[in-house]
Amino acid sequence: MNYWDYIRVEQLLALQGGIGDDESKLTNDEVVFITVHQVYELWFKLALREIVQARNVFHQNPVPDVQLSAAVRSFKRIVTIFEQAASHFKVVETLTTRDYLEFRDQLIPASGFQSAQVREVEVMLGLEDATRVPLGKQKSFLEALKGEGGKPSSALVRVQKRMSDRPTLKEAVYEWLTRTPIYGGSHSEQGTIDFLRAFLNAHKKDAEARMHLAMTAAGSVVDADEIRARYEREMAAAEAFLFAEDDPAADVETKRKRRDVRAAAVFLESYRELPRLAWAREVIDCLLELEQAIIIWRQRHARMVERVIGRRVGTGGSSGVDYLDETALRYRVFNDLWGVRALLLRAPILPPVEHEEAYRFRVEDKSP
Ligand code: HEM
Structure with a gap:
């Protein structure tokens, strides 16, 4: 075994060819655009694995106490991934508006809105459908995942599979709590x-x-x-x-x-100082940290978008920045845990x- 083969670098480097599958015909700007998206999808893949692993821990009754620290490590890894991922938007910001517009129109109606893995993350965490912000003409986020002419697609199949994989992390953790x-x-x-x-x-x-x-x-x-x-x-x-x-x-x-x-x-x-409560408290704190990291990721994406294309309609057909800001505001899974923060008391009282x-x-x- 050698590094190059094990990491499959040759295969990885052959994936940035764009619509015509010919990288030599693309500008550096477009290759940046494609590559950064691919990097993101790899981060989402890792985050998903951790969410499922943590969900499996809490989907036991009783939850073995020796597994709590591993769940906390999973959450911390997801937080780190989203924090690092948010900083990648800086690379996208090296695209000027004019440069992006050179290849943007050919992407319509494609959009990050069709990222099945982001939807899988939301679904596995436990985001409720009623919370979702409608994307104008799309009846549901599932519609947007369909292939040409409404055909089934691998993106749709993935998300549907996740939707039938119950319980969500929220359901499992809440049951435990x-x-x-x-x-x-x-x-x-x-x-x-x-x-x-x-x-x-x-x-x-x-x-x-x-x-x-x-x-x-x-x-x-x-x-x-x-x-x-x-x-x-x-x-x-x-x-x-x-x-x-x-x-x-x-x-x-x-x-x-x-x-x-x-x-x-x-x-x-x-x-939280009581030893047998300490790990459980850590779990709750990490869940908030995780949700916070995802919200900040959404906000960072929206600010990048505002800088690159301003407040114009998105390639996916949404209102663009306004739509993204609304998702950053509304998409919350652990509302109960956030709500508790408003009424906690000082230790002496x-x-x-x-x-x-x-x-x-x-x-x-x-x-x-
Ligand atoms: C020049 C770069 C980019 C622009 C201008 C842009 C713009 C947009 C816009 C306007 C939307 C709203 C849906 C629509 O109408 O299309 C959107 C959604 C989305 N974008 Fe981007 N984006 C860019 C790069 C990225 C990158 C690098 C990622 C990383 C994966 C990403 C991930 C997403 C996701 C996941 C959504 C769906 C958000 C949701 O529905 O909650 N975008 N993007």
Whole structure:
């Protein structure tokens, strides 16, 4: 075996021929355009492998604790991939608008919108269809993946296969979180409710103290009233969020699951120093980091696009930059975990943990 053959470099270097499959007829700009896209697709491939591997870890009951650190490593690898990938848009920005326009029109209706692997990443993470931003004429993102004249395509087959590969990472992780033992060695509804009540009490006291401070500093009675109303809304929203009453249309089972996921996320973050909670807390933190990295990737893509083609219609037929900015704003998978960030408390005012000994590696002997 030698390097050249093992890495298949010869095959790799023969893939940048463009529409006519003849690289010698292409400008350097077009070869840059094709190559950077190919590099991206390779990164997406690696990210997908890690998402599936992590999903498989959480799709076990019980999740073996010895596998949590490996899942965290998977998430960290995906974060690094997306962070590095975002910086590649700088290479695309070496294309001037005029240079890109030289070959752009022949690409219509092709677009990154048809990247099956990006859709696979979204699907495997658990992005809900209802969240998707419609692309004008396209009925669904699946339509755009079809071949000429609406024929099935390998891109479509890939995405459909992923869609039938359940659960998503979100479903698997959330299922695991709902089993978090809050206030004791095993999960119980009462333990969860007791914790939420104690936490909300502490939250209310803290918010009220801040509200009074802000009201005292207010410049007028009108301002003070507005501040009071804002804090009162925040306190009510915290309670509605934690008890999953923020979506009255949801059925009882959905609400219970949401409540348990949110309670687990607050509990794990609040008492993260306890050794048996530490890895689970790390998982949640990494999921947020991962989603943040993907959002930043989307935003970076949009800024590159704005620089290269301005706010014109995309080759895929979308409004272009506006469409991309909307996806960066709306495409969130782990909303519950983000939501928790708004109501976490400082360590000194947290209610004490009941059955703390259940979360330590070993029980300390406190006898004199
Ligand atoms: C000059 C370079 C580029 C331009 C002008 C550009 C422009 C656009 C535009 C306007 C869209 C919106 C859909 C449409 O109407 O076509 C889009 C979507 C997309 N592009 Fe690019 N792009 C460029 C390079 C890249 C690169 C290097 C990647 C890396 C894979 C990429 C990945 C994507 C993806 C995944 C989407 C779908 C986003 C979504 O629907 O959430 N693009 N691009």
